[in-house]
Amino acid sequence: MRIKVHAMYPTIIVHACVTALLLCAFGARADVGATVGELIENQHRILVLREAANQWDRAEARKAGQYLFFRNQELGRKLVEQITSSAQEMPARYREMTGVLDDPAYSGEDRLIFRSPLEALSRKLPPNERRDATRRLERLADLRKVLGADFEYGFRRVPLKSVPPHAAQWAAYVSRIAKTTTARQILEELDHELLAAPEPAGDLTGAAARARVLEWDGEELPERTVLLTFDDGPHSGYTPAVLDILRDQGVRAVFFQIGQNLGDVSRGAATPGHNQPIVSRLLVEGHAVGNHSYTHPVLTKLSRRNIAREIADTQALIEAMVPVGQGRTGGFRPPYGARDDKVLAQIDLHHLRSMVWNIDSEDWADPLPESIADRVVREAEKAGRGIVLMHDIHARTVEALPIVIRELRKRGFQFAWWNGEKLVVDADSGTLAPR
Secondary structure (H helix, E strand, O other): OOOOOOOOOHHHHHHHHHHHHHHHHHHHHHHHHHHHHHHHHHHHHHHHHHHHOOOOOHHHHHHHHHHHHHHHHHHHHHHHHHHHOOOOOHHHHHHHHHHHHOOOOOOHHHHHHHHHHHHHHHOOOOHHHHHHHHHHHHHHHHHHHHHOOOHHHHHOOOOOOOOOOOOHHHHHHHHHHHOOOOHHHHHHHOOOOOOOOOOOOHHHHHHHHHHHHHOEOOOOOOOOEEEEEEEEEOOOOHHHHHHHHHHHHOOOOEEEEOHHHHEEEEOOEEEEOOOHHHHHHHHHOOOEEEEOOOOOOOHHHOOHHHHHHHHHHHHHHHHHHOOOOOOEEEEEOOHHHOOOHHHHHHHHHOOOEEEOOOEEOOOOOOOOHHHHHHHHHHHHHHHOOEEEEEEOOOHHHHHHHHHHHHHHHHOOOEEOEEOOOOEEOOOOOOEOOOO
């Protein structure tokens, strides 16, 4: 999808465009400045969509925000590749990126989104540039501490009481962005990319109806029970860190994984990729795997045939990597939660079961770990039970996770897990009642 440039964030967008034009003389290097600008613009849009989600059509705004979040994941990887593709030009391309970042048009809060690319780059850069990346990461860590300073105050109150949702500095930053555009404008700029008219279901209506009845959405869990789920991995760095925390805390989870992160499928043959050791560890430690499509598209925009391929290719990889037993959930999570009768019918025809969520950590939008944890705990208290959506592709999720587990336990929540046949609360309790 090509996002149209609107008259939003005028100073920043004009600066990014001028930067890109100035860099054109350097050939491929021009892409570095353009990628930086698009990453920040998308992050602004995500924040506006998240803040507006409570005011109107929450599902529509969040779906669009998650779409932009996934787009930024791809852009972050692209940025690292642009800078590191040539060892000879790596120092110069890195300096071009930092030159754009250091412009006063961008604030410290804007730069928070570059934490993951900087961490990835710091492992590949020459010594001088690596030291610079390390210093930048330290400054971002210091800023995060300032922005999250209010949260320990809030977490001391049981049950939760009304406290400022974030530090004043962060609130002012989001407020400035919100004055430049609206969620409705952003959705119009996206050209209704997420709102495609569904293909007629035809004779698949029975399969779709069955999938709707069987869908897990969190309401089927017992009171004061949550299931932790993680999307979009495996990630070579952050998934192992999430597994370390879950192991130390004695909590099991479900990981909805993207097929292209698992391996390749060619002519019907599934070939596991470099993340096989992570999947093996996940299984050994008692977690389970679900299907999250092969390329993370908006499934409602695809034909039935392409939906089937997205599901089948990833399922083939799961079956090649995950033995029959506790590790296979038979669950499918539609990217962005986007599903209609056409999508649900294909889930059912592949003998899978849809699993969505009712507690969104919004770690896809929020760069502050304490704020992410605060949101999960508040939403869990409000719902009383549920399926928690998190993403094992971010450092901020890794940092928020121990707080989430600790604070939910303080409030009497227990953690469900998949035992190979059904969801259970713990080894000794009964199974959860099916819907």
